[in-house]
Amino acid sequence: MTTRTSHPILNIPNILTMLRIAAIPLMAFLLLVPDKQAGFWAAAVFALASITDWLDGYLARRMGIVTVFGKFLDPIADKLIVMAALIMILPFGRVPAWMVLVVLGREIIITGLRGIASSEGIVIPASDLGKFKTIFQIVAILGLVLHYDYNWLFGIDNPLVHVNMHNVGMFYLWIATLLTIWSGVDYLVKFVRVIVR
Structure with a gap:
Protein backbone atom coordinates (compact mmCIF):
# COMPACT_ATOMS: atom_id res chain seq x y z
CA MET A 1 0.00 0.00 0.00
CA THR A 2 1.37 3.41 -0.96
CA THR A 3 1.39 6.10 1.71
CA ARG A 4 0.72 9.61 0.48
CA THR A 5 2.38 12.52 2.25
CA SER A 6 2.18 16.28 1.80
CA HIS A 7 5.66 16.19 0.25
CA PRO A 8 5.82 12.84 -1.59
CA ILE A 9 9.14 13.63 -3.27
CA LEU A 10 10.94 14.41 -0.01
CA ASN A 11 11.12 10.98 1.58
CA ILE A 12 14.15 8.95 2.63
CA PRO A 13 14.26 6.55 -0.38
CA ASN A 14 13.98 9.43 -2.88
CA ILE A 15 16.59 11.47 -1.02
CA LEU A 16 18.98 8.48 -1.21
CA THR A 17 18.33 8.26 -4.94
CA MET A 18 19.02 11.97 -5.37
CA LEU A 19 22.22 11.61 -3.33
CA ARG A 20 23.28 8.84 -5.69
CA ILE A 21 22.88 11.23 -8.62
CA ALA A 22 24.68 13.97 -6.68
CA ALA A 23 27.62 11.58 -6.15
CA ILE A 24 28.21 11.30 -9.92
CA PRO A 25 30.10 14.64 -10.33
CA LEU A 26 32.32 13.79 -7.34
CA MET A 27 33.14 10.36 -8.76
CA ALA A 28 33.74 11.86 -12.22
CA PHE A 29 36.06 14.50 -10.76
CA LEU A 30 38.10 11.85 -8.96
CA LEU A 31 38.33 9.79 -12.15
CA LEU A 32 39.80 12.74 -14.05
CA VAL A 33 43.11 11.87 -12.37
CA PRO A 34 44.55 8.48 -13.43
CA ASP A 35 46.02 7.98 -9.98
CA LYS A 36 45.82 5.06 -7.55
CA GLN A 37 44.66 7.15 -4.59
CA ALA A 38 42.06 9.06 -6.63
CA GLY A 39 40.85 5.77 -8.10
CA PHE A 40 40.47 4.29 -4.63
CA TRP A 41 38.27 7.18 -3.49
CA ALA A 42 36.28 7.10 -6.73
CA ALA A 43 35.65 3.38 -6.14
CA ALA A 44 34.55 4.17 -2.56
CA VAL A 45 32.06 6.76 -3.85
CA PHE A 46 30.77 4.29 -6.46
CA ALA A 47 30.46 1.52 -3.85
CA LEU A 48 28.51 3.74 -1.45
CA ALA A 49 26.23 4.88 -4.29
CA SER A 50 25.63 1.24 -5.25
CA ILE A 51 24.66 0.42 -1.66
CA THR A 52 22.08 3.22 -1.71
CA ASP A 53 20.62 1.61 -4.85
CA TRP A 54 19.65 -1.44 -2.79
CA LEU A 55 18.82 0.58 0.33
CA ASP A 56 16.40 3.04 -1.26
CA GLY A 57 14.33 0.24 -2.82
CA TYR A 58 14.30 -1.70 0.44
CA LEU A 59 13.23 1.33 2.47
CA ALA A 60 10.57 2.35 -0.05
CA ARG A 61 8.94 -1.07 0.20
CA ARG A 62 9.44 -1.39 3.96
CA MET A 63 8.09 2.09 4.72
CA GLY A 64 5.28 1.87 2.15
CA ILE A 65 6.30 5.09 0.41
CA VAL A 66 6.77 3.95 -3.18
CA THR A 67 6.18 7.03 -5.36
CA VAL A 68 5.89 7.66 -9.08
CA PHE A 69 8.86 10.02 -8.81
CA GLY A 70 10.94 7.30 -7.15
CA LYS A 71 9.97 4.70 -9.76
CA PHE A 72 11.06 7.15 -12.46
CA LEU A 73 14.26 8.43 -10.85
CA ASP A 74 15.71 5.22 -9.38
CA PRO A 75 16.48 3.38 -12.65
CA ILE A 76 17.77 6.61 -14.21
CA ALA A 77 20.17 7.10 -11.28
CA ASP A 78 21.42 3.51 -11.69
CA LYS A 79 22.10 3.96 -15.39
CA LEU A 80 23.70 7.39 -14.96
CA ILE A 81 26.29 6.31 -12.41
CA VAL A 82 27.22 3.15 -14.34
CA MET A 83 27.59 5.02 -17.62
CA ALA A 84 29.44 7.90 -15.98
CA ALA A 85 32.03 5.52 -14.51
CA LEU A 86 32.54 3.65 -17.79
CA ILE A 87 32.79 6.84 -19.87
CA MET A 88 35.24 8.47 -17.45
CA ILE A 89 37.69 5.53 -17.56
CA LEU A 90 37.34 5.10 -21.32
CA PRO A 91 40.03 7.70 -22.27
CA PHE A 92 42.58 5.86 -20.12
Whole structure:
Protein backbone atom coordinates (compact mmCIF):
# COMPACT_ATOMS: atom_id res chain seq x y z
CA MET A 1 0.00 0.00 0.00
CA THR A 2 1.37 3.41 -0.96
CA THR A 3 1.39 6.10 1.71
CA ARG A 4 0.72 9.61 0.48
CA THR A 5 2.38 12.52 2.25
CA SER A 6 2.18 16.28 1.80
CA HIS A 7 5.66 16.19 0.25
CA PRO A 8 5.82 12.84 -1.59
CA ILE A 9 9.14 13.63 -3.27
CA LEU A 10 10.94 14.41 -0.01
CA ASN A 11 11.12 10.98 1.58
CA ILE A 12 14.15 8.95 2.63
CA PRO A 13 14.26 6.55 -0.38
CA ASN A 14 13.98 9.43 -2.88
CA ILE A 15 16.59 11.47 -1.02
CA LEU A 16 18.98 8.48 -1.21
CA THR A 17 18.33 8.26 -4.94
CA MET A 18 19.02 11.97 -5.37
CA LEU A 19 22.22 11.61 -3.33
CA ARG A 20 23.28 8.84 -5.69
CA ILE A 21 22.88 11.23 -8.62
CA ALA A 22 24.68 13.97 -6.68
CA ALA A 23 27.62 11.58 -6.15
CA ILE A 24 28.21 11.30 -9.92
CA PRO A 25 30.10 14.64 -10.33
CA LEU A 26 32.32 13.79 -7.34
CA MET A 27 33.14 10.36 -8.76
CA ALA A 28 33.74 11.86 -12.22
CA PHE A 29 36.06 14.50 -10.76
CA LEU A 30 38.10 11.85 -8.96
CA LEU A 31 38.33 9.79 -12.15
CA LEU A 32 39.80 12.74 -14.05
CA VAL A 33 43.11 11.87 -12.37
CA PRO A 34 44.55 8.48 -13.43
CA ASP A 35 46.02 7.98 -9.98
CA LYS A 36 45.82 5.06 -7.55
CA GLN A 37 44.66 7.15 -4.59
CA ALA A 38 42.06 9.06 -6.63
CA GLY A 39 40.85 5.77 -8.10
CA PHE A 40 40.47 4.29 -4.63
CA TRP A 41 38.27 7.18 -3.49
CA ALA A 42 36.28 7.10 -6.73
CA ALA A 43 35.65 3.38 -6.14
CA ALA A 44 34.55 4.17 -2.56
CA VAL A 45 32.06 6.76 -3.85
CA PHE A 46 30.77 4.29 -6.46
CA ALA A 47 30.46 1.52 -3.85
CA LEU A 48 28.51 3.74 -1.45
CA ALA A 49 26.23 4.88 -4.29
CA SER A 50 25.63 1.24 -5.25
CA ILE A 51 24.66 0.42 -1.66
CA THR A 52 22.08 3.22 -1.71
CA ASP A 53 20.62 1.61 -4.85
CA TRP A 54 19.65 -1.44 -2.79
CA LEU A 55 18.82 0.58 0.33
CA ASP A 56 16.40 3.04 -1.26
CA GLY A 57 14.33 0.24 -2.82
CA TYR A 58 14.30 -1.70 0.44
CA LEU A 59 13.23 1.33 2.47
CA ALA A 60 10.57 2.35 -0.05
CA ARG A 61 8.94 -1.07 0.20
CA ARG A 62 9.44 -1.39 3.96
CA MET A 63 8.09 2.09 4.72
CA GLY A 64 5.28 1.87 2.15
CA ILE A 65 6.30 5.09 0.41
CA VAL A 66 6.77 3.95 -3.18
CA THR A 67 6.18 7.03 -5.36
CA VAL A 68 5.89 7.66 -9.08
CA PHE A 69 8.86 10.02 -8.81
CA GLY A 70 10.94 7.30 -7.15
CA LYS A 71 9.97 4.70 -9.76
CA PHE A 72 11.06 7.15 -12.46
CA LEU A 73 14.26 8.43 -10.85
CA ASP A 74 15.71 5.22 -9.38
CA PRO A 75 16.48 3.38 -12.65
CA ILE A 76 17.77 6.61 -14.21
CA ALA A 77 20.17 7.10 -11.28
CA ASP A 78 21.42 3.51 -11.69
CA LYS A 79 22.10 3.96 -15.39
CA LEU A 80 23.70 7.39 -14.96
CA ILE A 81 26.29 6.31 -12.41
CA VAL A 82 27.22 3.15 -14.34
CA MET A 83 27.59 5.02 -17.62
CA ALA A 84 29.44 7.90 -15.98
CA ALA A 85 32.03 5.52 -14.51
CA LEU A 86 32.54 3.65 -17.79
CA ILE A 87 32.79 6.84 -19.87
CA MET A 88 35.24 8.47 -17.45
CA ILE A 89 37.69 5.53 -17.56
CA LEU A 90 37.34 5.10 -21.32
CA PRO A 91 40.03 7.70 -22.27
CA PHE A 92 42.58 5.86 -20.12
CA GLY A 93 42.12 2.64 -22.09
CA ARG A 94 40.78 0.73 -19.09
CA VAL A 95 37.70 -0.52 -20.92
CA PRO A 96 37.06 -1.43 -24.59
CA ALA A 97 34.91 1.19 -26.32
CA TRP A 98 32.67 -1.46 -27.91
CA MET A 99 31.72 -2.81 -24.47
CA VAL A 100 30.71 0.67 -23.33
CA LEU A 101 28.68 1.02 -26.54
CA VAL A 102 26.90 -2.30 -25.90
CA VAL A 103 26.02 -1.31 -22.32
CA LEU A 104 24.88 2.18 -23.32
CA GLY A 105 22.97 0.96 -26.37
CA ARG A 106 21.14 -1.69 -24.38
CA GLU A 107 20.04 0.81 -21.74
CA ILE A 108 18.80 3.33 -24.33
CA ILE A 109 16.86 0.66 -26.26
CA ILE A 110 15.28 -0.93 -23.17
CA THR A 111 14.37 2.46 -21.70
CA GLY A 112 12.69 3.37 -25.00
CA LEU A 113 10.77 0.09 -25.12
CA ARG A 114 9.66 0.52 -21.51
CA GLY A 115 8.37 3.98 -22.39
CA ILE A 116 6.36 2.59 -25.31
CA ALA A 117 4.96 -0.25 -23.19
CA SER A 118 4.08 2.15 -20.38
CA SER A 119 2.23 4.46 -22.77
CA GLU A 120 0.11 1.45 -23.75
CA GLY A 121 -0.58 0.63 -20.10
CA ILE A 122 1.66 -2.44 -20.23
CA VAL A 123 4.17 -3.28 -17.50
CA ILE A 124 6.99 -5.67 -18.39
CA PRO A 125 8.66 -6.64 -15.09
CA ALA A 126 12.43 -6.72 -14.73
CA SER A 127 13.88 -10.20 -15.06
CA ASP A 128 16.50 -11.89 -12.89
CA LEU A 129 18.88 -11.58 -15.84
CA GLY A 130 18.75 -7.81 -15.54
CA LYS A 131 19.44 -8.01 -11.80
CA PHE A 132 22.44 -10.30 -12.32
CA LYS A 133 23.66 -7.97 -15.07
CA THR A 134 23.60 -5.05 -12.66
CA ILE A 135 25.50 -6.96 -9.96
CA PHE A 136 28.26 -7.99 -12.38
CA GLN A 137 28.44 -4.45 -13.78
CA ILE A 138 28.96 -3.03 -10.29
CA VAL A 139 31.73 -5.50 -9.44
CA ALA A 140 33.37 -4.96 -12.84
CA ILE A 141 33.34 -1.18 -12.50
CA LEU A 142 34.80 -1.35 -9.00
CA GLY A 143 37.68 -3.43 -10.34
CA LEU A 144 38.26 -1.19 -13.36
CA VAL A 145 38.15 2.00 -11.28
CA LEU A 146 40.62 0.57 -8.73
CA HIS A 147 42.70 -0.61 -11.73
CA TYR A 148 46.09 -1.01 -10.03
CA ASP A 149 47.74 -3.83 -8.10
CA TYR A 150 46.55 -4.08 -4.51
CA ASN A 151 47.86 -6.10 -1.61
CA TRP A 152 44.69 -7.21 0.16
CA LEU A 153 46.57 -8.81 3.09
CA PHE A 154 47.87 -5.60 4.58
CA GLY A 155 51.37 -5.82 6.02
CA ILE A 156 52.26 -9.04 4.18
CA ASP A 157 54.51 -8.35 1.19
CA ASN A 158 53.96 -11.48 -0.87
CA PRO A 159 53.35 -11.58 -4.65
CA LEU A 160 50.70 -14.26 -4.08
CA VAL A 161 48.39 -11.77 -2.36
CA HIS A 162 48.87 -8.99 -4.91
CA VAL A 163 45.76 -8.64 -7.07
CA ASN A 164 45.59 -6.68 -10.31
CA MET A 165 42.17 -5.09 -10.02
CA HIS A 166 42.02 -4.22 -13.71
CA ASN A 167 42.14 -7.92 -14.60
CA VAL A 168 39.45 -8.64 -12.01
CA GLY A 169 37.30 -5.86 -13.45
CA MET A 170 37.71 -7.08 -17.02
CA PHE A 171 36.79 -10.64 -16.02
CA TYR A 172 33.51 -9.46 -14.53
CA LEU A 173 32.93 -6.97 -17.35
CA TRP A 174 32.97 -9.79 -19.90
CA ILE A 175 30.31 -11.60 -17.88
CA ALA A 176 28.34 -8.36 -17.46
CA THR A 177 28.51 -7.67 -21.20
CA LEU A 178 27.20 -11.13 -22.05
CA LEU A 179 24.38 -10.69 -19.52
CA THR A 180 23.70 -7.22 -20.94
CA ILE A 181 23.15 -8.69 -24.41
CA TRP A 182 21.20 -11.70 -23.10
CA SER A 183 18.91 -9.64 -20.85
CA GLY A 184 18.39 -7.09 -23.65
CA VAL A 185 17.32 -9.76 -26.11
CA ASP A 186 15.13 -11.38 -23.44
CA TYR A 187 13.36 -8.08 -22.77
CA LEU A 188 12.94 -7.41 -26.50
CA VAL A 189 11.32 -10.83 -27.01
CA LYS A 190 8.94 -10.22 -24.07
CA PHE A 191 8.12 -6.77 -25.44
CA VAL A 192 7.27 -8.12 -28.92
CA ARG A 193 5.14 -10.92 -27.47
CA VAL A 194 3.13 -8.48 -25.35
CA ILE A 195 2.74 -5.81 -28.04
CA VAL A 196 1.63 -8.16 -30.86
CA ARG A 197 -1.16 -9.72 -28.78
